[in-house]
Amino acid sequence: MLSLTLLKRALQQVALCLVFWAGQGQAETYQLDFSLLGAPDQITLHGVEDNETVWFGVPDNLQVEDLRLNIRLAHSEALLPDLSHLTVYLNDQLVETIDLNKDVSSQKEEYSLSLPVTQLKPMNQLRFHQVAHYTQECEDPLHASLWTELQSDSNLEVKARARPLPNDLSLLPVPFFDPKDGRRQSIALVLAKNSQDNVQAAGILASWFGALSGYRGVDIQLLNHFPKEGSAIAIGTHAELAALGTHAGGKGASLMIQDAPNAPMDKLLTVSGQTGQEVVTAAKALALGGDFLSGAEATDLTVSVQPRQAYDAPNWLPINRPVKFGELVEPEALITHGYKPRPINMHLRLPPDLYAWRNDRVPLTVKYRPARNVQDPGAFLSVDIGQAQLKTIKFNEDSARTESTFGTDALPLVEKSILVPLNTLSTRATLSFSFYYPTPSFNECENLLADNVVSGIDPDSVLDLSGMMHHLAMPNMGVFFDAGYPFSRMADLSETAVLLQASDSDVKTFLLLMVRIGQSTGYPATEVQVLIDPKTDQGLADKDLLLIAGGGSLGLLEQWKKYLPAKARDKSGGQTVMSGFRSPLNSNRHVVVVMGDDSEQTEKTLAGLLKQADLGAAVQGSVVAVAGDQVDVLSTKTTYYTGHLGWQRGLQFFLGQRPWVLALLFIMGISLASIVAYVGLRARARSRLRATGVAEQ
Incomplete structure (x- = not known):
């Protein structure tokens, strides 16, 4: 027995050496x-x-x-x-x-x-x-x-x-996605079968990789077989994966990493279970991570997390409390050097439906440190949102001084309050701080080192979005394409159902959209519900619905086409159309439709749109048609609103949108007051006449 064990270990070492030797020819x-x-x-x-x-x-x-x-x-x-x-x-x-x-x-x-x-x-x-x-x-x-x-x-x-890596789940997401790799990375997902559960599990993982990728994004390959080279993630039940020729782990929801069958230097990760629901559980466990991810295999997995709250996406700026700059960027990124310092930039993501009634100014408290050794009265700090300048702060203005532990103690700390117009804070906004120092004049042969000029923004500076309400005219394809709204309102998509056909192209379109939403929220869509062309609307009344009909055929869409804007119903051939309408099942829910005449062309169009930032920025309005590199906004007409203003502000908003109603109410009020005054005066006149008649008698 001992000799067999030693022989087995020796063979494993030889195999590993052969694998490594074979990989030496794979230089890239x-x-x-x-x-x-x-x-x-x-x-x-x-x-x-x-x-x-x-x-x-x-x-x-x-x-x-x-x-x-x-x-x-x-x-x-x-x-x-x-x-x-x-x-x-x-x-x-x-x-x-x-x-x-x-x-x-x-x-x-x-x-x-x-x-x-x-x-x-x-x-x-x-x-x-x-x-x-x-x-x-x-x-x-x-x-x-x-x-x-x-x-x-x-x-x-x-x-x-x-180079070979051990089969260890603790290395995840490496080698499938490596945060240290600056290139746009590609993820190969192998679906044993396009079942509802398998597609849902794939969507969870796609959104997870989208959240990891940040601004770079990722490419998703959808396969029904193992690739000849490269690492891959296989999704399916144990029986389905066995039919593909791989062992898929132990009982229950399972994760197992092993050498790829066609490329020993690469890895194959199986996300599996005895049932489809266990496959979904395994995908959730992988996306959420935990200490259980160690070794080559994890079995009998369970997932227990606190329910998400609306608008709590990790990437989105909180709106229930003031936010300090130190929560958004590292303190070192808030320091700049020299007489011509580089701008300090902070990239912000905000909920797309922020609304402020008669208070469209967001308070920003900037605590900054101008260079102490620059005394020029022309020096100033410019605060900008994107290309728009918000405020110019001259350093010789009287300002409140505060205490802070930030930076060099020799630098003075000055506080300034700014009101930021809410309409400048788009879904993705860049807040910039630029210090400007006039070039000093020097006497003959006077030596001055520019490197001793240090400026900074204090991490205790605050942007306060608390008190903002949620209200937005719908349908709005701009916020859908840019931020996944209204679905991303819940970061885990727990109130979203996706309806699609089982074709590879429609599934790929779904995965591309999940990547996009994951990029926006920074959180995997662990609770998204996937339905393969349901014949009834049962159970969908309390869901926001995403309908993907790349080939133009989807049961519920055919029933609900009358609710689509006329411009969307009249689309021409070859176009991919995005539009939406209020859910026929629930007036508080939304339906977004992505449709075309050919599912493969729809998928390619969407993939191209996601990779071209300038082209994607053109997606606005309530009906958008895309063909190749051409984006046409067919309609900007909105038909309903999302969000809640309360009865008082809701009434004010209603009257503000319909001044004729306000005028009518004003006229009715004047008329009623006139009638009341007339009746009162008539009654008083009659009373006086009666009193006069009695006196005469």
Whole structure:
């Protein structure tokens, strides 16, 4: 027995060595543009000295063999090549110094630098340090000619080989999705059968990967067989997965990770159960995570979580309390340096249906620290939302000073209150703070280092959305496409039912929309209900409904077509149409329809729309038709409202929308008052006449 055990272990080690040896031939080379690493369109360095940092990660399942930095840069023609240079550091280790040659300044010079792979970590810092001079005599350290630009097409070129990972659930979501990988990643989902439960489980996982991906998004591959290469997630009952040729784990809801059958360096994760409902439970357990995710297999899984509340999506700004900036970004991101500091940006996601009656201003309390060593009266702080300027705060204004533990104690802390127009806070808004310091004048040969200028926004600054109400004109395809509203009102989609055909293309369309909603909420759609072309509306009265009819055929949609806006019913061939209407089953619920004439074309159209931000931004109004790269808003007419204003504000809103009713009520009131006055005066006159007659007698 002992000899058999030793032999088995030896064979396992040999197999692992053979797998690793086989993987040595699977080297791949890919590029990471700076834009994928969170850098702006181009990096511009100013002044005598300046720094800029780019971060990148190394995926866990790759062994980097060669790493090159390809830079395309331009710089001022005034720079002196003997004194001006750009130094590149990897994790604070010097890599190379590039002389800024005056002879090539007018064109984009290209450099290819080899980076030491031995210095790599899971997350890595690539820092660019400029030293620039335009004269050997006395110079202005902030002169306009002191600049270098790293163009947006600069990139990292990575050559790596796949490396084996252990079969361990604790590594999830790696290798299927690696947060450290800057590329747009692709997830392969293998559905053994397009049953309701399997499709629901796939939707849960798609929304989970969408939440993980953030701004990058993910691509979903839907397969009915194991791929020839790459890792995959197989979804189905034990019997269904066995028919595909794989073992799917033990009893109950199960998760098991194993080597992929067609590519031993890749992984296969099975999400399974004895029944379809157990498959859904396994998908929920995977998306929500927990300490039970360890080892190669987890069986007999159960899920118990607190019910979600409306509008509590992790990515959305809370509206029930003031929110501090420190909750939204790291404190280090709120500090900026230099006389020409870079803007401090905060990207916000808000519920799409915020509404304020006669109080459309959101209080923003900004606590900021201007540089103490800049005394110019022309210095100011600009507060912007997107491209719109909200407020210009001059530093010589009298302001309340407060205490804080943020930053350098030498910096003064100043507090300023701003009222932000609610209409500037769209579903996705960028709040920017830009410090402006006039370029100081220097005496002859006076030396001043620009790096000693430090400014910042305090993490205790507050944006207060509490007290805002929810009210929105519907249908609204803009908020549906951008934020998944009205379904994303509940982050887990517990009040949503999706109706679709079992075709692969309609299922893929459903998964694309789940990815989008997961991106918006930051939470997996663990409670979404999926129905494959139900014949009745039983059980749907208390649900918001998403109808996917890529091929134009869906039972309930055929029954409810009369409720669609006329522009949606009259769509032309080849178009994918998005529209909606109030649920015929419940006046407080909504129906959104995504339909076309060909399910495959509908899926491709939606996929293209999701990948093109500019094109997606054109999706507005109540009826939208998409064909290729053309987005047509067919109607902006809204027919009902969602949300609650209360009876008093509801009455005010009703009258405000219908001034003729208010005028009619005014006329009726005047008429009634006139009648009452007339009757009263007549009665008084008669009384006086009777009294006069009695006196005469």
